[in-house]
Amino acid sequence: MDEISAAEPTRLFAEWLAEAEKSEPNDPNGMALATTTPDGFPSVRMVLLKHADEAGFVFYTNLESRKGGELAANPRAALLFHWKSLRRQVRVEGPVTPVSAAEADAYFQSRARASQIGAWASAQSRPLESRFHLEKQVAAYTARYAIGTVPRPPHWSGFRVAPQRMEFWQDKAFRLHDRLIYVRDGSSWKTERLFP
Incomplete structure (x- = not known):
């Protein structure tokens, strides 16, 4: 593959994501989201990207979840997209802001009805006494x-990571990878x- 090159990283990201959507078997929009705990430890999990443009990378969650609490305490995050079939990854770092109520409402209404019900039924990240209790809530x-x-639950919304730093990584032969940061x-x- 050619050397990575583009003047604007969000455009390059959109191109890479479009290619991943054609080749990745599952969740090409899956991304690792890293936050920090109140005592400063890293905390990471997989979430799904729902929108990306020049303003940032948007995902949705229960605001009362562990990630929601961590972002409320320290509104900064890092993202990692890894597309194994393309041998590529993209890293994103930046401040985090809530999406607007209108954005959250619009996305919530686009979800499957069962997923909407699940947003009400799940006290995400809190202890669950049994699977039966969750099924009763549903x-x-x-x-x-x-x-x-x-309706969208008041405790369910989205966040936008505004990129301040982005790194594009492309696998190359003999581990002489191509790395470009913005x-x-x-x-x-x-x-x-960057050196590989």
């Missing part, structure tokens, strides 16, 4: 919202190549 909210639109410099980007 049944209760299914009955509660049997007719009409399921660092936000006001309204533009500075680029630099």
